[in-house]
Amino acid sequence: MTKAVLDVRNLAISLSDGAVRVPAVEGVDFTINRGEVFGLVGESGCGKSLCALALAGLLKAPMAVSGGQILLEGRDLAPLPPREMRRLRGDKVSMIFQEPMTALNPLMTVGDQIGEMFVLHRGLTPRAARLKAIEALEQVQVSSPERRINAYPHQLSGGMRQRVMIAIALACDPALLIADEPTTALDVTIQAEIVELVLELCRAKGTAVMMISHDLGLVARVCNRVAVMYAGQIVEQRSAEEIFTAPAHPYTRGLINALPRLGRRLERGQERLTEIGGVVPAIRDFPQGCRFAPRCTRATAECRAAPVAMTDLNEGGRVRCLHHV
Amino acid sequence: MIPAATPLLSVQGLKVHYAVRQGWRGKHFAVRAVDGVDLTLRAGECLGLVGESGCGKSSIAQALLGLVPATAGVIRLDGHEITGAAQVSAMALARSAQMVFQDPMSSLNPRQTIREILSAPLRLHGMTDRAEREARVAEMLGLVGMSPEVASRYPHEFSGGQRQRLCIARALILRPKLVICDEPVSALDVSIRAQIINLLLDLKDKLGLALLLISHDLGVVEHMSDRIAVMYLGRIVEEGGWREIFTAPSHPYTRALISAIPDPLHRDRVPARLGGEIPSPMAPPEGCAFNPRCPQALPQCQSGQVPDFTRLGADHQARCHLLKTGTSHA
Ligand SMILES: Nc1ncnc2c1ncn2[C@@H]1O[C@H](COP(=O)(O)OP(=O)(O)OP(=O)(O)O)[C@@H](O)[C@H]1O
Ligand SMILES: Nc1ncnc2c1ncn2[C@@H]1O[C@H](COP(=O)(O)OP(=O)(O)OP(=O)(O)O)[C@@H](O)[C@H]1O
Ligand code: SF4
Ligand code: SF4
Ligand SMILES: [Mg+2]
Ligand SMILES: [Mg+2]
Numbered sequence: 001m002t003k004a005v006l007d008v009r010n011l012a013i014s015l016s017d018g019a020v021r022v023p024a025v026e027g028v029d030f031t032i033n034r035g036e037v038f039g040l041v042g043e044s045g046c047g048k049s050l051c052a053l054a055l056a057g058l059l060k061a062p063m064a065v066s067g068g069q070i071l072l073e074g075r076d077l078a079p080l081p082p083r084e085m086r087r088l089r090g091d092k093v094s095m096i097f098q099e100p101m102t103a104l105n106p107l108m109t110v111g112d113q114i115g116e117m118f119v120l121h122r123g124l125t126p127r128a129a130r131l132k133a134i135e136a137l138e139q140v141q142v143s144s145p146e147r148r149i150n151a152y153p154h155q156l157s158g159g160m161r162q163r164v165m166i167a168i169a170l171a172c173d174p175a176l177l178i179a180d181e182p183t184t185a186l187d188v189t190i191q192a193e194i195v196e197l198v199l200e201l202c203r204a205k206g207t208a209v210m211m212i213s214h215d216l217g218l219v220a221r222v223c224n225r226v227a228v229m230y231a232g233q234i235v236e237q238r239s240a241e242e243i244f245t246a247p248a249h250p251y252t253r254g255l256i257n258a259l260p261r262l263g264r265r266l267e268r269g270q271e272r273l274t275e276i277g278g279v280v281p282a283i284r285d286f287p288q289g290c291r292f293a294p295r296c297t298r299a300t301a302e303c304r305a306a307p308v309a310m311t312d313l314n315e316g317g318r319v320r321c322l323h324h325v
Numbered sequence: 326m327i328p329a330a331t332p333l334l335s336v337q338g339l340k341v342h343y344a345v346r347q348g349w350r351g352k353h354f355a356v357r358a359v360d361g362v363d364l365t366l367r368a369g370e371c372l373g374l375v376g377e378s379g380c381g382k383s384s385i386a387q388a389l390l391g392l393v394p395a396t397a398g399v400i401r402l403d404g405h406e407i408t409g410a411a412q413v414s415a416m417a418l419a420r421s422a423q424m425v426f427q428d429p430m431s432s433l434n435p436r437q438t439i440r441e442i443l444s445a446p447l448r449l450h451g452m453t454d455r456a457e458r459e460a461r462v463a464e465m466l467g468l469v470g471m472s473p474e475v476a477s478r479y480p481h482e483f484s485g486g487q488r489q490r491l492c493i494a495r496a497l498i499l500r501p502k503l504v505i506c507d508e509p510v511s512a513l514d515v516s517i518r519a520q521i522i523n524l525l526l527d528l529k530d531k532l533g534l535a536l537l538l539i540s541h542d543l544g545v546v547e548h549m550s551d552r553i554a555v556m557y558l559g560r561i562v563e564e565g566g567w568r569e570i571f572t573a574p575s576h577p578y579t580r581a582l583i584s585a586i587p588d589p590l591h592r593d594r595v596p597a598r599l600g601g602e603i604p605s606p607m608a609p610p611e612g613c614a615f616n617p618r619c620p621q622a623l624p625q626c627q628s629g630q631v632p633d634f635t636r637l638g639a640d641h642q643a644r645c646h647l648l649k650t651g652t653s654h655a
Contacts, residue, residue, distance in 0.1 A: 143605035279486075
């Protein structure tokens with residue numbers, strides 16, 4: 001038996017438009033082991049959230065899984081009906097969303113929303129669930145939890161809402177936690193504390209974590225392995241040490257060059273940041289060959305001719321590029 | 326003597342308190358979201374406002390735009406007092422200050438074309454001539470690097486970065502002197518973020534725009550700001566030029582903030598972890614609000630008044646007892 005908590009094989013997600021199926025995500029392969037933190041990064045619209053939603057069984061029409069397997073502790077989630085997935089969600093798989101305001105119910109107090117998890121998955125009475133909810137809020141370091149459980153989401157700051165989301169997600173000790181932009185709304189000291197806290201709680205329980213973020217600094221620090229996505233495909237998958245210091249794919253290099261790096265202004269003054277020219281293709285306009293070719297400075301005719309496959313790198317990891325560095 | 330140029334924005338003693346109730350029919354509590362803040366911002370300057378989640382940054386922004394009432398204090402914008410009895414109309418305010426929000430999608434009406442979205446504020450402000458409006462819309466689109474043809478399209482046809490450009494165009498269309506950006510790039514990915522940052526800095530240079538930049542991303546704040554104000558629990562605890570804040574941070578909170586910045590090329594950089602519970606603006610700690618988490622807290626930090634500002638340089642000051650002991654005779 002493998003120790004992988006999650007084994008995603010050749011995952012494909014498509015948009016159905018009448019009789020036509022437009023592939024949005026293709027050929028996504030990765031595994032996450034017990035206690036491991038796996039990072040997923042890439043340009044807006046490249047399909048990260050689609051992958052996350054697929055894992056949590058939350059894809060909505062017109063998007064649906066159109067191929068591959070999602071093995072969670074050996075069981076394939078891809079073909080499970082929504083009813084089954086609802087039972088697993090919050091229990092085996094939990095998700096922390098990008099935008100806490102849309103994920104929280106505006107009409108329910110945060111106490112009731114956290115308590116619901118214990119009622120639903122652990123069969124607790126509402127009274128016992130309320131006590132657990134206070135505990136859960138304490139765990140994510142919300143001050144005066146006995147007062148805060150009566151608050152509605154709009155009465156909390158962005159950061160506070162995110163803590164509530166985290167409390168809900170971790171309430172039932174899931175095997176897999178999917179965190180989609182979990183800390184964008186938080187300041188860096190809290191970000192560090194929250195991420196540290198989430199990871200500590202996860203490490204103690206052996207929870208596998210998939211972390212989606214535009215914050216490459218955060219990803220570098222907390223992840224063991226990282227995958228970079230571009231236009232619906234993984235283009236590079238490496239250890240977190242190597243991917244940022246020695247990126248192989250031209251797109252990964254572009255991402256790192258575009259960062260406002262701390263200390264650079266002191267050295268070189270306020271220079272313009274390096275943009276990656278062009279835009280990500282829409283899912284209907286994915287190029288025939290390498291999908292990054294229209295924006296790539298190393299592109300050749302060969303790159304444009306046919307789809308590019310993932311290849312192994314000598315130093316470990318995989319990359320989807322004919323002329324990688 | 327030449328009078329010093331009056332700042333574009335001056336905020337004195339600003340307080341924003343919210344009333345919340347515990348349980349239904351419960352007791353009322355005051356959330357002291359902003360509790361005595363002074364700020365100044367000159368034309369053409371970018372002021373970075375940073376600080377812990379929930380410390381009151383967005384509340385300041387909303388008070389500046391008249392979206393929440395100021396509990397106390399005086400706000401002067403472009404020479405006019407906009408608080409209290411002298412409150413000006415939202416209309417007049419809109420000409421001086423505009424806001425760019427974090428989420429570019431939810432702040433654009435999906436059923437309106439870009440032309441409708443951009444020309445609505447013009448019509449509202451009495452620009453009756455259609456050709457004139459058209460010209461201004463085209464000019465603004467050009468300014469944010471988009472072609473005039475996009476005017477007939479709808480928001481969903483644009484990428485996140487393009488939508489944020491459109492929001493910036495809308496914020497600028499009345500030619501305000503101040504633009505408040507509350508997390509303008511945090512929802513955007515790295516390469517689009519670079520575009521928007523470059524764009525905002527270009528506009529600041531070209532139009533002499535003043536920016537109030539609220540962001541958790543200190544890399545962005547360092548890159549863009551001329552001056553920086555650091556907030557903690559409703560008050561400013563340190564302010565100064567960007568260089569001072571990043572090379573000589575003096576308040577223990579600022580130091581923790583800067584040491585916590587993650588950097589992808591320095592994976593081993595482990596942020597200093599602050600212990601202690603995050604305080605609540607409903608029950609701020611006595612003395613220095615940072616004392617329950619401060620690694621250097623002194624006995625006198627735990628009671629009495631909030632420490633006063635200690636001047637550290639021409640344009641650099643911080644509120645901390647540690648600084649006083651060394652320089653009390655300065
Ligand atoms: N319901 C839908 N109908 C049509 N297109 C969709 C739908 N949902 C997602 N898409 C498209 O699928 C692509 C992938 O979207 P996804 O939300 O996964 O991006 P992402 O990588 O999470 O981006 P971000 O970093 O901005 O969150 C995008 O081009 C998006 O426009
Ligand atoms: N309408 C409201 N009613 C009651 N409390 C509120 C309201 N709006 C904000 N607060 C509280 O005021 C405090 C400051 O909130 P604010 O949104 O200004 O913080 P912020 O610094 O912008 O935080 P973040 O970085 O998380 O966005 C928080 O404790 C918040 O819970
Ligand atoms: S395959 Fe060619 S076009 Fe694609 S990233 Fe590599 S060099 Fe660039
Ligand atoms: S006043 Fe005291 S508690 Fe506050 S920051 Fe300074 S040393 Fe720390
Ligand atoms: Mg997403
Ligand atoms: Mg805010």
